[in-house]
Amino acid sequence: MSVFAKASATRSARTVWTGVAIAGVSALLLSACSTGTPAPAESESPAASGDALPIAEGERDLSLPLGTILPQSGALAFLGPPEEAGVQLGADDVNAAGAGISVDVTYRDSGDTTTDTATVSVTDLLSQNVSAIIGAASSGVSKTVIDQIVAAGVIQFSPANTSADFTNYNDNGLYWRTAPSDVLQGEVLGNLIAEDGNATLGMIVLNDSYGTGLAKFTKEAFEAAGGEVVAEALFNEGDSSFDAQISEVTAANPDAIALITFDQAKIITPALVGSGFPGDKLYFVDGNLADYSKDWAPGLVAGSKGTLPGLDVGTLGDFTDRLKGVDPSLTDYSYAAESYDAVVLLALAAYAANSTDGTEIAKYLQQVSGGSGDGEKVTSFEDGIKLLDEGKQIDYDGPSGPITFDENGDPTEATIGIFQYNDDNTYSRIGDG
Missing domain, CATH: 3.40.50.2300 (Response regulator)
Incomplete structure (x- = not known):
């Protein structure tokens, strides 16, 4: 059966996760205690109170620059190909929709914690004025660059970070992930x-x-x-x-x-x-x-x-075939769906905000995922855009499954x-x- 984690708290609050264990084991109440930088008290966002931000009707003309710091080298290099394929497929789907928003991705290496590769890559990407950086895969690598990224007002969106330390990290509301905590x-x-x-x-x-x-x-x-x-x-x-x-x-x-x-x-x-x-x-x-x-x-x-973490790729229809169309050499699909959804969610939030500014996009990420408790369920970028164009709220679920962000930028449901x-x-x- 699926494992579900439910959480409702501000970024500065301690998150309580309720994990449902595998069959025959009682549910455990777990506290995701952070050992990272403590977060200061912050005001509650509109989405946290259930009052979703309004979405203006009408078409857009937005160009969304994204960067990646995914592992092309180092101890997690085997995860790089599926993650980069997921990002590219997400960008392809956004661009093919012709919906008034286009995505351009610049790919860079994260390396691992034995090198400064990620810092060099982030510095380069920030110089290109990206709105968001997708990665790193390694939680340890993300810790080396998260302060640099969020200080620049840019979103860091990881498809694979699982350290519980990020739940309460002092990230100015700019760190998000589609992978569940290791709790x-x-x-x-x-x-x-x-x-x-x-x-x-x-x-x-x-x-x-x-x-x-x-x-x-x-x-x-x-x-x-x-x-x-x-x-x-x-x-x-x-x-x-x-x-x-x-x-x-x-x-x-x-x-x-x-x-x-x-x-x-x-x-x-x-x-x-x-x-x-x-x-x-x-x-x-x-x-x-x-x-x-x-x-x-x-x-x-x-x-x-x-x-x-992640859904059974065998249940994802033609998603894996489409990934193979991006990278025919793929034999592993780990975190490809989470990478795809990162791109789609960023594009949907940018469209909802009618902005490519990282801080403005971040304000809408929770509600386009359904985390504000409002919105019509959609399972594709194209369907989401049609509703946003009408000024309606959406609840996006992608190939990685139900996402439903909480106020900490964590998904509240996972398999x-x-x-x-x-x-x-x-x-x-x-x-x-």
């Missing part, structure tokens, strides 16, 4: 591991806001379900040897091991299995759930499982997919958490 994925992952009959758990964890946050929520859920985390070994981005972490975790003899990493799993996994740990007792996450058919011996992790690895080291969806 949700951690709950589903922890409960999944327990439901599979594992009593003890070891974790190998990337030491950044993404890794430690997801590990925290996974541990809380697993132990609330009756399990015990017996080892948690940290490593830093840029590390190339993981022998110490593998030895530390396997020495505790856990029933299962969760790998909360990025592409470091490509190295860690064969070493773990080579040390004698069973490959089918490993658990992967969105940062490393990937096609390893060209990297590992057949059957290495057959039967192992993982979690990834966490559960996947299992096949004999050829590809993975298949087996259910939703």
Whole structure:
């Protein structure tokens, strides 16, 4: 079943998430506590009070410049192609509508936290007067540039950041994301591991806001379900040897091991299995759930499982085919839908605001997503524009699912997919958490 997170608060308030666990596990009340920069008290926006901002009738003539800082290199480079394809498809759909707003995208690399690539890219994009920057994929990378972006009055819109730290971040109302907080994925992952009959758990964890946050929520859920985390070994981005972490975790003899990493799993996994740990007792996450058919011996992790936010691509009609039209080489679709929806939501909000100024667009993002409690349901950019042209409110749901932003810029509904690895080291969806 789907996992839903409901929240209603101002950006300066603490958000309470209600996560519905997988079947057979009681609902948990979770608090998304931020360890990021504390937000000062701010006045409540019109959308927060239920009074949506008005939308002027009539046609527009807007040119919306967007930039991206998505991973073309670094530890999350495997996510770059589907995310950039999603952005391009969104821009293509906006431009094909001929609705008085056009989108022009400038693509730049985010790299990872071992480089200053993201800062260089953001500086370049800001010099080109973009209205919004889509990215980064890595929460750690976003933390290095968020202050620079929002200080310029530009929207930062991530399709893949999941750190709970961003919920209450001091972002001047300019940070938004279509990916759910790791409060949700951690709950589903922890409960999944327990439901599979594992009593003890070891974790190998990337030491950044993404890794430690997801590990925290996974541990809380697993132990609330009756399990015990017996080892948690940290490593830093840029590390190339993981022998110490593998030895530390396997020495505790856990029933299962969760790998909360990025592409470091490509190295860690064969070493773990080579040390004698069973490959089918490993658990992967969105940062490393990937096609390893060209990297590992057949059957290495057959039967192992993982979690990834997002709807089943098999239910998205021709969306994946259209993505392949943008990039025929795609074999992974992680966060492509969330990237597509980021572009469409930005274009709809710009149209509603009749402005390409980042601060003006941000005022309308919540209400075009249905977060103000008003609006007619639409599932395409073209249908949304027709209603906005008539001065009507809309509630956009795209291929990433219901979005419905809260006042923190977080989606309040999400589905966490559960996947299992096949004999050829590809993975298949087996259910939703």
